[in-house]
Amino acid sequence: MGKVSSVSAEPVTTAPATITPTFDCQKAEGEVENLICQQADLAALDQQMATVYAEAMKRLPKDDLATQKAMQRGWIKGRNECWKANDVKACTESAYKTRIVELQVMSGQLEVPNAVNLRCVKTDPTTLLDSSQPVTAIFYNQTDPASLVLTTVDSQWLLLGSRTGSGIRYAGQNIMYEEHQGKVTISVFDEVMRCQVMQ
Structure with a gap:
């Protein structure tokens, strides 16, 4: 009867594939x-x-x-x-x-969450966000980073989120949305609106 040879199996390690961009x-x-x-x-x-x-x-x-x-x-x-x-x-x-x-x-690649309606008080009569119009917020937590679409009657902004020490902040071009202890502030350019969620 022939001798059975045993070969110790060494773990095979392969280098991870290099990630390359779509262009040359x-x-x-x-x-x-x-x-x-x-x-x-x-x-x-x-x-x-x-x-x-x-x-x-x-x-x-x-x-x-x-x-x-x-x-x-x-x-x-x-x-x-x-x-x-x-x-x-x-x-x-x-x-x-x-x-x-x-x-x-x-393009509708994400499931659209329920909208949050805000009532805002403008601190400057020339603000771009008119407090007599509703402000709607849709939070997309499934994006990276989390994102927010803010909509008024005549304007819409896309903002990206970042964590702060005590809440969350969303920033877009010339606009900022900040939430702290249940209070919402929206800043457009240098103008500020204080908002609360409509029940």
């Missing part, structure tokens, strides 16, 4: 594109962007596609302008996350 890094131009090629987390955001954008283009009405393609080209140009920022990586990451959430919300 050999043709990367500028500081931002090169940074995306060097940073796996930014490359992953670029991959996520491609997936979300492709899904948005399937879901949006045909009449909106040309506009969204132009907006995406404009967004890429804006992202690449992050080389001017003090923190290039943070700017680039923020650009990706903001656009991803924007596409997810506008």
Whole structure:
């Protein structure tokens, strides 16, 4: 009877696959594109962007596609302008996350939570948010980061959330939503509104 040879099985270790962006890094131009090629987390955001954008283009009405393609080209140009920022990586990451959430919300890729109606008191008669009009807040906790869509009769803003020491803050272009101990403050440019949830 032949001798049975035993081979000790060594655990096989494989290096994790390198995450690459959707564009050719050999043709990367500028500081931002090169940074995306060097940073796996930014490359992953670029991959996520491609997936979300492709899904948005399937879901949006045909009449909106040309506009969204132009907006995406404009967004890429804006992202690449992050080389001017003090923190290039943070700017680039923020650009990706903001656009991803924007596409997810506008194209219906997320389940829409119940709206929260707010009653706001303006502290300045020239404020862009008129207290005689309702303000509606929709909180998307499933996005990364959490996001908020604020709507009035004639305006709509997309804000991204961040935790503070005692509450949560959402920020968008020229607008801030802060919640602290049940009190809501909305700031548009330099004007402030105090709000409370309508029952």
